[in-house]
Amino acid sequence: MPEGKIIKALSGFYYVISDNETVQCRGRGVFRKNNVTPLVGDEVVFQAENNKEGYILEVKERKNELVRPPIANVDQAILVFSAVEPSFSTSLLDRFLVLVEFNHIKPIICITKMDLTNDEQNEEIQTYANEYRNAGYQVLLTSSETEEGIKELSPFLDGEISVFAGQSGVGKSSLLNALRPDLELKTNDISSHLGRGKHTTRHVELISVGNGLVADTPGFSSLEFTDIELEDLNFCFPEFQQHSEDCKFRGCLHLAEPKCAVKIAVDNHEIPLYRYEHYKTFLQEIKDRKPRY
Structure with missing residues (x-):
């Protein structure tokens, strides 16, 4: 039986990529009976007569799963925080870091809008960046306007499933546009392509960026420590x-x-x-x- 990865889930259909072909599948009734919901990012076994009609037969064991956004087998989270507008918040960043670490997801801290900082702000951000590096984190300083740090970020995405997360207005869409200009994501207002536009459907999708996959999702919508002891x-x-x-x-x-x-x-x-x-x-x-x- 062929195996593949779910890259999109929408209206009861699961879109599975296998050997560079995408197959539209439904879940077998046995999943509902066993209380298993296939998630984007799942490795699955499926059968299909053609690329329009297939059935998922088995969901392979997951290394992790997130509830909001609903996605499995995430390798890393790109935590996007702006240096200014809105101001850099260590408290919010540490909250994101705890949630990511708890889910065994590798965090990469990406501080955006470095082009908007004055000398004093730049020095403060450099100090924070070094302190987080000393704690063991990868930290990148970027600007979508000047493309500072974009080339450095790109290799981190290769071969990985990444989630971009951070508060609104920090430049997640601008960053993705800089990495892959043909996406043409709307900036400033919340992008409809990222699942929170005028339409009400909020679906998760894995899109190709460089040689990796990025979860096309609004990111973490819950920042509470509900499962952490x-x-x-x-x-x-x-x-x-x-x-x-x-x-x-x-x-x-x-x-x-x-x-x-x-x-x-x-x-x-x-x-x-x-x-x-x-x-x-x-x-x-x-x-x-x-x-x-």
Whole structure:
């Protein structure tokens, strides 16, 4: 039986790419019975008489899946944040980073609109970029206007399934247009091509950009830590992990425990204070979460 990848799901049809051919498929009734919903990004086994009529027989095991947007097997998230207009927010970025790390998706931080910064703003962004690099993240500084950083970003997409995520107005559409001009995505207002236009259908689609696939989706619509437990949060801050092995207590939450290596690293300016403050805020948010029954 042939195998392929779902690149679009729309109105009960799944569009499966296999050997550079796209086949329109329906899901077998057995999926509904077993409570399995095929997702864009799924590797599937299917059968088809022609490229208009096929049936998905099996969904292969997923390495990850997101609920909003509904997509599976994402390799990386390009977290798009503007240097200015709107102002760069470490708090929001750290929230995105935690969600991405928790879902075992590789994050790449992409700071846009560098052409709009003055000298002071540019210096501040360079400092933040270096601090996030020291924490273990890949950081790119870009401008869709001057094309700064676009050539550096392109190779990261090769052979990967990527999701572009970030608040509206930061330049996600402009960035995708710079990477692939024929897309002609609308900027400023929310792009209809990205599933949030005048039509109400919000579907996810994988589009080819360079030698990779980009999820054509509005990105994360929920930024709540609904599935993250207290003990998980430490693993979503990579620079904490480097130090937490030296904490006196196993399972240290880095709050009031004595001889906490993470707090020592903060005091020694090895971990930026704002990262630690965000960690404490997120920890409290998880503690305050209403229990699920």
